[in-house]
Amino acid sequence: MAVHPDDAELSCAGTIASHIAAGKKVGIVDFTQGELGTRGTPAIRLAESEAATEILGLHARENLGFRDGFSVNDETHQRMLMEVIRRYQPDIVLANAMDDRHPDHGRAAKLAIDACFYSGLRMVETIDRLLGTPQQAWRPKAVYHYIQDRYLEPDFVFDITPFWSIKDQAVRAFRSQFHDPTSSDPESYLSSPDFLLFVEARARDMGHKIGVTYGEGFTMARPPGVRDLFSLI
Numbered sequence: 001m002a003v004h005p006d007d008a009e010l011s012c013a014g015t016i017a018s019h020i021a022a023g024k025k026v027g028i029v030d031f032t033q034g035e036l037g038t039r040g041t042p043a044i045r046l047a048e049s050e051a052a053t054e055i056l057g058l059h060a061r062e063n064l065g066f067r068d069g070f071s072v073n074d075e076t077h078q079r080m081l082m083e084v085i086r087r088y089q090p091d092i093v094l095a096n097a098m099d100d101r102h103p104d105h106g107r108a109a110k111l112a113i114d115a116c117f118y119s120g121l122r123m124v125e126t127i128d129r130l131l132g133t134p135q136q137a138w139r140p141k142a143v144y145h146y147i148q149d150r151y152l153e154p155d156f157v158f159d160i161t162p163f164w165s166i167k168d169q170a171v172r173a174f175r176s177q178f179h180d181p182t183s184s185d186p187e188s189y190l191s192s193p194d195f196l197l198f199v200e201a202r203a204r205d206m207g208h209k210i211g212v213t214y215g216e217g218f219t220m221a222r223p224p225g226v227r228d229l230f231s232l233i
């Protein structure tokens with residue numbers, strides 16, 4: 001889950017690519033079209049998002065069309081998200097950072113948590129938007145928050161070393177957002193040449209913490225249940 005169309009690529013594309021390579025099914029639901037972004041347009045960002053989807057090999061990608069910025073975590077938005085959760089029935093949800101430079105991220109994190117919870121309540125009824133039929137309750141087993149712009153101490157770091165180049169390509173698919181010497185769009189925080197270096201530096205720093213080259217950090221609200229200590233090596 002991601003409030004802006006490039007959030008997932010920037011923060012957890014390596015983790016996604018790793019799980020797809022391991023045979024898991026992974027989809028992304030973007031909440032907004034990122035229409036408040038300084039550069040690009042919703043149509044450009046949609047095309048970029050489709051390119052990134054191809055690069056990652058995602059099994060599904062949806063955009064809920066929520067209003068960018070000033071987003072609200074209310075019943076209407078929770079129900080729209082619940083409809084998607086119940087349709088795809090994910091075991092694990094990766095959501096926005098709980099606290100970040102962009103205020104949408106923390107709000108989207110809370111929306112994701114609330115929708116995952118209410119989705120598990122049988123008495124909260126929703127209708128499948130495609131089939132027009134009532135949906136069954138479904139609660140994901142875990143919600144992890146990927147770390148975005150502001151540094152947060154990770155609760156765990158995922159080794160993405162073998163998938164760094166896929167992540168890098170998926171991020172660069174959002175060409176309108178990042179450094180492009182030929183672009184005539186106004187410069188933004190994201191479009192300076194330094195930003196992509198920062199993305200790599202963050203991945204290297206996270207990787208360094210666990211003794212690998214590249215990593216992605218996550219936080220979580222409750223401790224993970226472990227059945228195999230060797231999986232923690």
Ligand SMILES: [Zn+2]
Pocket residue numbers: 003004007102105
């Ligand atoms: Zn964002």
